[in-house]
Amino acid sequence: MPNYNLLFMSTPIGALGSGLGGGVELTLSNIAQEMLRRGNKLEIVAPFGSVSSSLPIREIPGELQIPAQNQNRTEPIFIPKNSVLANMWDYARQVQANYDLIVNFAYDWLPLYLTPFFNTPIAHLISMGSLTDTMDHIIEQVANHFPGTIGVHGKTQAATFTFADKCRCLVNGMDLSLYQFCSQPGSHLAWVGRIAPEKGIEDAVAAAKITGIPLKIFGLIQDVPYWEKICQDYPDAPIEYRGFLPTHELQQELGQCRALLVTPRWIEAYPNVALEALACGVPLISYRRGGLTEIVQEGKTGFLVEPDSVQGLVEAIHRLDETDRQACRQQAETTYSVSAMGDRMEQWFEDILTHSPKLKAQA
Ligand code: HBI
Numbered sequence: 001m002p003n004y005n006l007l008f009m010s011t012p013i014g015a016l017g018s019g020l021g022g023g024v025e026l027t028l029s030n031i032a033q034e035m036l037r038r039g040n041k042l043e044i045v046a047p048f049g050s051v052s053s054s055l056p057i058r059e060i061p062g063e064l065q066i067p068a069q070n071q072n073r074t075e076p077i078f079i080p081k082n083s084v085l086a087n088m089w090d091y092a093r094q095v096q097a098n099y100d101l102i103v104n105f106a107y108d109w110l111p112l113y114l115t116p117f118f119n120t121p122i123a124h125l126i127s128m129g130s131l132t133d134t135m136d137h138i139i140e141q142v143a144n145h146f147p148g149t150i151g152v153h154g155k156t157q158a159a160t161f162t163f164a165d166k167c168r169c170l171v172n173g174m175d176l177s178l179y180q181f182c183s184q185p186g187s188h189l190a191w192v193g194r195i196a197p198e199k200g201i202e203d204a205v206a207a208a209k210i211t212g213i214p215l216k217i218f219g220l221i222q223d224v225p226y227w228e229k230i231c232q233d234y235p236d237a238p239i240e241y242r243g244f245l246p247t248h249e250l251q252q253e254l255g256q257c258r259a260l261l262v263t264p265r266w267i268e269a270y271p272n273v274a275l276e277a278l279a280c281g282v283p284l285i286s287y288r289r290g291g292l293t294e295i296v297q298e299g300k301t302g303f304l305v306e307p308d309s310v311q312g313l314v315e316a317i318h319r320l321d322e323t324d325r326q327a328c329r330q331q332a333e334t335t336y337s338v339s340a341m342g343d344r345m346e347q348w349f350e351d352i353l354t355h356s357p358k359l360k361a362q363a
Pocket of ligand 1: 022
């Protein structure tokens with residue numbers, strides 16, 4: 001496998017490390033670490049304020065992009081004045097000749113629209129399922145004109161698009177050495193993620209109230225009014241908000257939990273939090289929706305329940321003794337290790353570059 005010069009384009013909805021970018025922050029960092037470890041050269045382009053202990057970041061100023069999941073299907077594309085997204089891609093245009101491949105991690109229209117205007121090939125890692133008509137349309141355009149350059153995480157995510165067969169499934173992965181296996185947990189449950197309506201945390205709180213089993217909550221409170229309403233609606237639920245913790249602290253506390261409740265209201269592509277839980281030996285109780293249906297080994301590494309059914313969550317919680325924490329860790333090591341992910345990414349890059357050799361910018 002030759003070594004490549006890679007330019008990673010981050011999400012424009014928040015600085016890397018802020019938590020605003022959700023799972024894609026962790027995905028980008030994990031892949032970048034592994035590509036560097038394998039001898040590739042790499043620079044990450046991200047909004048001003050992005051931080052990373054070990055990754056080379058080029059910070060770009062400008063106004064953040066609005067999160068796509070807050071838009072309705074027919075909403076037009078909004079590009080604010082001094083858009084950080086536009087500024088990031090103007091930078092990419094200027095430096096593209098130094099790179100063999102650009103990898104786009106943003107779920108945004110502009111990078112996809114600009115693809116034919118670039119000489120350097122662009123690989124798009126699409127991090128969510130179908131959300132808006134404009135995104136569906138532009139992704140399909142790129143899938144048709146640049147076959148093999150549209151990557152997704154899972155089959156259920158791909159299935160939300162009419163062009164599922166043109167999407168390459170990359171699954172996901174993370175650095176398992178950061179996650180300690182815990183065989184003897186406490187009695188409490190966990191919920192991890194951005195606290196926002198599409199994540200459905202109110203159902204996990206309701207299940208904690210019904211079962212009386214304490215629920216520890218980790219993640220960025222992205223929608224404050226939403227969180228405050230839940231606290232008002234369930235004043236005596238046994239919940240404890242633990243904050244938005246860095247991976248090292250999160251995995252320490254998450255490993256102590258009996259199970260992770262995953263309550264997505266939408267098609268979550270491939271929630272990183274589920275992989276993190278498995279890596280700590282924590283079984284998953286999740287709605288039968290999105291990427292979790294491809295992750296949970298029913299009855300062994302968790303349970304899939306009727307979507308939006310709190311009663312379903314409660315029944316699964318009472319069956320937790322059937323699950324096997326060692327099997328959870330084993331599943332993470334087999335499929336979600338960062339080296340398994342690195343192999344899938346390098347193969348993807350190789351396939352793109354051998355099928356669409358770099359067009360040397362006209363001298
Ligand atoms: N919205 N506009 C936009 N762009 C993104 O890159 C983006 C987003 N919403 C959510 C998101 N990325 C990530 O949190 C998920 O893809 C994981």
